[in-house]
Amino acid sequence: MEKNEFKIGNTLIELVLGDITEMDTDAIVNAANSSLLGGGGVDGAIHRKGGLKIFEECKKIRATKYPSGLPTGEAVITSAGNLKSQFVIHTVGPVWQGGIHDESKLLEKAYDSSLRLALSKGLSSISFPSISTGAYNYPIKQASFVALNAIIKFADKQQKIAKIVMVLFSKKTFDIYLTTAKSLFK
Numbered sequence: 702m703e704k705n706e707f708k709i710g711n712t713l714i715e716l717v718l719g720d721i722t723e724m725d726t727d728a729i730v731n732a733a734n735s736s737l738l739g740g741g742g743v744d745g746a747i748h749r750k751g752g753l754k755i756f757e758e759c760k761k762i763r764a765t766k767y768p769s770g771l772p773t774g775e776a777v778i779t780s781a782g783n784l785k786s787q788f789v790i791h792t793v794g795p796v797w798q799g800g801i802h803d804e805s806k807l808l809e810k811a812y813d814s815s816l817r818l819a820l821s822k823g824l825s826s827i828s829f830p831s832i833s834t835g836a837y838n839y840p841i842k843q844a845s846f847v848a849l850n851a852i853i854k855f856a857d858k859q860q861k862i863a864k865i866v867m868v869l870f871s872k873k874t875f876d877i878y879l880t881t882a883k884s885l886f887k
């Protein structure tokens with residue numbers, strides 16, 4: 702598995718070329734949609750491999766806390782069913798609409814909400830996919846700056862989450878994130 706590591710204080714930040722459903726961090730993050738009831742991409746893969754338990758918990762969250770759907774930038778947590786991780790944190794990134802509809806703020810919020818939720822649950826490791834850069838069309842290079850800056854900002858403020866991983870699904874995406882990371886972790 703191709704992997705690069707960076708450090709912010711005591712927090713390890715890893716870039717990994719791979720499949721997020723194989724990660725054994727305490728939580729993996731799902732790039733969901735506001736319905737929380739599944740879809741394609743990472744979302745489809747997580748529900749397929751994780752099994753019905755995750756879906757049932759998502760349905761319950763919809764029925765109780767978010768009857769009209771999870772707003773963009775927010776995050777919720779479920780167990781991880783048959784996956785190796787213990788929890789799935791479901792967040793909703795913005796759909797790219799040209800960059801003038803607060804997309805970068807909302808994307809940053811999706812990372813930050815997920816990290817805060819992990820912290821509030823006492824988790825010490827978390828894996829992210831490249832949120833919004835598939836079906837939601839966010840340009841990858843711009844998304845890589847938003848994602849890594851959000852992670853760096855969070856790691857600067859707290860030391861409890863010891864490992865934050867970005868799991869990139871293609872070599873092209875991995876290389877873009879790596880170039881961005883090298884420019885940010887100087």
Ligand code: AR6
Nearest residue numbers: 720721732734740741742743744832833834835836837870
């Ligand atoms: N592991 C890691 N990354 C993956 C995996 C995987 N198994 N599968 C895909 N990716 P997307 P979005 C990458 O479309 O853009 C869904 O239908 C993928 O190559 O999953 O936030 C939801 O239900 C891309 O780089 O999420 C929503 O409706 C990145 O993950 C919508 O798509 C994100 O692609 C969300 O769109």
